Amino acid sequence: MSAAIQTSLSQLGRAVENLETSASIAQVSVDTALKSANSSQNDLFGSSKKAPAANDVDTKAIANRLDNAIAKVEQILKEG
Numbered sequence: 001m002s003a004a005i006q007t008s009l010s011q012l013g014r015a016v017e018n019l020e021t022s023a024s025i026a027q028v029s030v031d032t033a034l035k036s037a038n039s040s041q042n043d044l045f046g047s048s049k050k051a052p053a054a055n056d057v058d059t060k061a062i063a064n065r066l067d068n069a070i071a072k073v074e075q076i077l078k079e080g
Helices: 003-039 059-079
Strands: none
Touching: 003 059
């Protein structure tokens, strides 16, 4: 396997790890905000707290891009 492919695979692995970490952090943040919004009382002059709106992330598009990247890497590895 060439050095360029190994480098690319390493970078892809790090990118996937970063994506997983970011997703976990975002999930914890949303869960915490929802718990806080559900359990908190309004103060005398405050308004009700609303849970943060979910980011408009197209998970199907991300999954599709990852699948395409994996398919390309598998094809390169078969050819190499």
